[in-house]
Amino acid sequence: MLEANISELLDNLIVAFKETFLMCGTSVGLSIVFGVPLGLFIFITGKGLFWENKVLNFIGGFLVNVIRSTPFVILLVLLIPFTQLVVGSTIGPVAASVPLSVAAVAFYARLVENSLCEVDKGVLEAAIAIGATHYRIIKEILLPEALAGLYRGLTVTAVSLVGYSAMAGIVGGGGVGDLAIRFGYYRYETDIMIITVVLLIVLVQGIQFLGDYLAKRTEKK
Amino acid sequence: MIIFQNVFVDFLSKQGEVKAVKDVSFDVRDKEIFGIVGTSGAGKSTLLRCINLLQIPTQGEIFIKGKAISYLKGENLRKLRLQIGLIFQQFNLFHTKTVFENVAFALKVAGKSKEEINIRVPEVLELVGLTERANAYPSTLSGGQKQRVGIARAIANNPQILLCDEPTSALDLETTNSILELLKEINEKFGITTVIISHEMNVIKKICDRVAVMSNGEVVELDEVFNVFTNPQHPFTKSLVNHTINLELPARLLQNKRKRILKIVYSGNKAEEAVISDTVKRFKVHLNILHGTIEYISHKPFGVLIVELDGSAENVRRAESYLKERTFKVEVINA
Numbered sequence: 001m002l003e004a005n006i007s008e009l010l011d012n013l014i015v016a017f018k019e020t021f022l023m024c025g026t027s028v029g030l031s032i033v034f035g036v037p038l039g040l041f042i043f044i045t046g047k048g049l050f051w052e053n054k055v056l057n058f059i060g061g062f063l064v065n066v067i068r069s070t071p072f073v074i075l076l077v078l079l080i081p082f083t084q085l086v087v088g089s090t091i092g093p094v095a096a097s098v099p100l101s102v103a104a105v106a107f108y109a110r111l112v113e114n115s116l117c118e119v120d121k122g123v124l125e126a127a128i129a130i131g132a133t134h135y136r137i138i139k140e141i142l143l144p145e146a147l148a149g150l151y152r153g154l155t156v157t158a159v160s161l162v163g164y165s166a167m168a169g170i171v172g173g174g175g176v177g178d179l180a181i182r183f184g185y186y187r188y189e190t191d192i193m194i195i196t197v198v199l200l201i202v203l204v205q206g207i208q209f210l211g212d213y214l215a216k217r218t219e220k221k
Numbered sequence: 222m223i224i225f226q227n228v229f230v231d232f233l234s235k236q237g238e239v240k241a242v243k244d245v246s247f248d249v250r251d252k253e254i255f256g257i258v259g260t261s262g263a264g265k266s267t268l269l270r271c272i273n274l275l276q277i278p279t280q281g282e283i284f285i286k287g288k289a290i291s292y293l294k295g296e297n298l299r300k301l302r303l304q305i306g307l308i309f310q311q312f313n314l315f316h317t318k319t320v321f322e323n324v325a326f327a328l329k330v331a332g333k334s335k336e337e338i339n340i341r342v343p344e345v346l347e348l349v350g351l352t353e354r355a356n357a358y359p360s361t362l363s364g365g366q367k368q369r370v371g372i373a374r375a376i377a378n379n380p381q382i383l384l385c386d387e388p389t390s391a392l393d394l395e396t397t398n399s400i401l402e403l404l405k406e407i408n409e410k411f412g413i414t415t416v417i418i419s420h421e422m423n424v425i426k427k428i429c430d431r432v433a434v435m436s437n438g439e440v441v442e443l444d445e446v447f448n449v450f451t452n453p454q455h456p457f458t459k460s461l462v463n464h465t466i467n468l469e470l471p472a473r474l475l476q477n478k479r480k481r482i483l484k485i486v487y488s489g490n491k492a493e494e495a496v497i498s499d500t501v502k503r504f505k506v507h508l509n510i511l512h513g514t515i516e517y518i519s520h521k522p523f524g525v526l527i528v529e530l531d532g533s534a535e536n537v538r539r540a541e542s543y544l545k546e547r548t549f550k551v552e553v554i555n556a
Binding site: 120122123125126127128129130131132133136140141144145147218 | 298327
């Protein structure tokens with residue numbers, strides 16, 4: 001009985017971890033691809049910067065805030081038509097990756113903007129005074145100087161995504177968090193719930209450890 | 222070399238319009254070290270930043286080598302900035318780049334090739350005495366070393382103008398002196414026109430040829446450093462100079478109304494004559510030295526003596542007028 005349970009649990013866990021990695025990996029990847037440029041855009045259209053533009057800055061910030069203030073479950077449902085359009089389906093882990101990515105991009109964009117704000121303005125002024133182009137300043141000074149902060153933000157984003165992905169069960173996304181809810185919570189299988197939660201803790205710790213390591217390595221201050 | 226023509230800079234702040242620079246006109250000569258001194262908030266930093274257009278003047282014009290610059294934009298502005306080095310109070314080094322890479326960045330911006338960079342960076346680092354720290358990150362350097370990197374980065378492209386924004390205000394006294402010596406050496410070796418701003422007269426005294434004194438956004442005095450020290454005109458300049466040449470007397474001495482206390486200022490060649498012993502011998506007065514100093518500014522001696530004069534009224538009067546004749550300036554300070 002116990003053995004059957006364990007092997008069933010193991011199979012379930014393997015599938016769930018694959019789904020979690022698929023969903024979180026996709027959205028972390030997309031938050032780098034879209035979140036960094038979006039955060040950078042909001043930063044450099046800000047006051048006193050290269051492309052200072054109140055209107056564009058407001059639009060960028062507003063867009064990010066709209067997504068961030070919508071509860072994720074509602075965003076998940078609201079985005080169903082968009083998901084259908086992008087991946088051709090509205091259920092399963094791939095479909096769940098779409099709203100997850102949208103939330104992650106907005107979330108990370110704000111964190112990117114924050115880390116860019118923390119770059120010493122004097123350092124940017126030095127680069128401007130040297131006569132560097134905006135492109136060169138962004139590529140060779142701004143982003144490298146903010147890199148440790150960018151890694152930290154990405155770590156926070158990835159950890160939040162592990163949490164959000166539990167809600168992907170609503171659209172059949174699966175994943176470890178969903179497993180904990182279905183078996184542990186709905187079926188009162190406390191031991192399974194504990195095992196999955198412990199595994200989630202290990203996963204989050206692993207992400208945090210990797211993020212801290214990357215941030216430390218780039219930090220020269 | 223640099224001409225300011227009726228330059229105004231206004232800021233809009235929460236408190237309303239702030240006039241940071243008000244109708245400033247003067248010129249900085251080719252190859253000189255020009256100082257701008259004033260308290261914080263006097264507008265000197267704002268004025269300095271107008272030279273490379275980090276600050277755009279609200280009104281007026283700045284000419285560099287006869288060319289008006291305030292309209293420059295984009296590519297032309299970048300070209301101008303390549304000709305003007307800037308060093309900062311807080312150094313503003315790139316934290317994630319090594320010393321070598323900090324200097325190399327300036328060269329890269331100027332479009333230099335890898336080979337040229339690999340030759341030029343060690344050259345400049347040797348000049349500032351940091352050859353051994355080429356691969357160090359700024360966080361591991363001392364304040365003085367950081368400023369040396371700042372200087373290396375600023376002069377890497379052989380600029381014609383070097384702007385120094387309070388370059389020693391974050392440094393201790395000894396390091397300050399070594400940085401000032403380095404700036405002087407660079408000025409002499411390469412003939413870079415140097416503009417240095419500071420709130421400390423001591424910095425100005427050590428290396429500047431001429432100085433502009435700024436107060437409340439205006440230049441209130443401009444002259445050779447030696448003249449400003451020996452013969453300040455504006456009250457603000459006078460107080461600055463007095464703070465620098467610290468000759469405070471205890472109040473109880475000044476209250477002594479019986480004897481005259483004189484402040485004798487002597488400068489140039491007169492500083493080396495034996496005026497004091499002459500006076501004592503000629504007029505049979507007692508002359509008691511209470512305080513004194515001799516400074517050398519631009520290699521010229523400049524001295525201040527505070528003396529107490531005692532003797533018969535007639536002798537004191539004659540001694541005083543003799544001193545007035547033979548020295549630069551005599552003031553009675555307990556009258």
